[in-house]
Amino acid sequence: MFKFIHAADVHLDSPLRGLSKYESAPAESLRSACRKAFENLVDLAIEEQVAFVLLAGDLYDGEWNDFSTGIFLSRQMGRLGKNNIPIFAVAGNHDAANRMTKALDVPANMKILSSRKVETIKLDNYSVAIHGRSFGTQHVDKNIASEFVAAEKGMFNIGLLHTSLDGREGHAPYAPCKIDDLRSKGYQYWALGHVHKQEIVSEEPHIIFPGCIQGRHIRETGPKGCILVTVEDGSVSEIEKCPLDVLRWVYNRIDLTDAPDMTEVLERTRISISNEGMSAEGRPVAMRVHFEGATGISNELAAYPERFEQRIKALGAEIAGDRLWIEKVEIATVSKLNLDAVLADGSALGRLLEDILATPSKPEDISGLEDTVAGVRQKIPSEAFSDDSLFNLDEPQTLERLVDEAKQMLVGRLLMDGGAK
Known part of the structure; x- marks a missing residue:
């Protein structure tokens, strides 16, 4: 033996x-x-x-x-x-x-x-x-x-x-x-x-x-x-x-279906981050947090993603200190009520939202996207587009994700700001 x-x-x-x-x-x-x-x-x-x-x-x-x-x-x-x-x-x-x-x-x-x-x-x-x-x-x-x-x-x-x-x-x-x-x-x-x-x-x-x-x-x-x-x-x-790893990477999916308010969002996040941290068996964790599901506050989350990301990172620091690094926060929730109401009212805002939502997710179906991507490449350091990067624009999946995130952010922000005017 x-x-x-x-x-x-x-x-x-x-x-x-x-x-x-x-x-x-x-x-x-x-x-x-x-x-x-x-x-x-x-x-x-x-x-x-x-x-x-x-x-x-x-x-x-x-x-x-x-x-x-x-x-x-x-x-x-x-x-x-x-x-x-x-x-x-x-x-x-x-x-x-x-x-x-x-x-x-x-x-x-x-x-x-x-x-x-x-x-x-x-x-x-x-x-x-x-x-x-x-x-x-x-x-x-x-x-x-x-x-x-x-x-x-x-x-x-x-x-x-x-x-x-x-x-x-x-x-x-x-x-x-x-x-x-x-x-x-x-x-x-x-x-x-x-x-x-x-x-x-x-x-x-x-x-x-x-x-x-x-x-x-x-x-x-x-x-x-x-x-x-x-x-x-x-x-x-x-x-x-x-x-053998000494630091563990975690993709943490959090379902916000029917979450009524930000308090509930943060509570579900707290529980999920704690559970994922335990599964790493004492190792430090590098985590991406992905929010999904249908919730009435989806527009609030998508409208100002930078603010929400900072709140989630602060929560992670509170829970795990320097044993946790939140690498990115993704918002992929969908609105349960407000969006349908605005789309149905026939207003200018509703028509604009329809146009945004009708934007294809497939890069090859979006007119002018190739030129836009070429312009972005000239303005941002090349290391941002490496194989290991979040923005590897040579991968269709990356472009699809960025298009979907942009649509969610625009819809959320228009619903938040448009509804207040």
């Missing part, structure tokens, strides 16, 4: 783009989170006395600003080395983009498999054969899995591969392949990387994405960590999901 750890997508010292625009963002805590999560991985490996650690790509995150990232890694690999724990890794798309990795020697107990061809490492004392191939360039669009050799007879075979498999939402199609391509090799375990959400794709054989070890933005919510695998008599006997 032996154990091993399967991890991927560490993204050491990942840049946290756009944090400067959030005055209250715990930038230092977020910046060091990936390192602390990796230290947790090393602690777990030593505590469990694993036979080896597998890293399925994207150990780094593109270019480093200095050599401290490599030195930190060497220090952690040294801790494993002192406990006779080797590390076997393949380079992913982010690793291949990093030129500075070539300037530092690989730690003695770490083996990065070849990018030229599939390489096999045999660990005879455990009857294990590890097969893998690294990315040689950042963009690999061919099926690498087809090049893997057949399983070694009488051994526990592991495939180590950085891949999007047959496609996963939000992830570029790198080294695409089919599940049957993997099954055909006869391996007992496929250690995959690239997809940041943990997923057990198959149990016969085991094909697993462990996910990233630390969420870095709101698209990476919930527990993040690695897989601890126990092998007995040449077969997987246990799979354990081990959280």
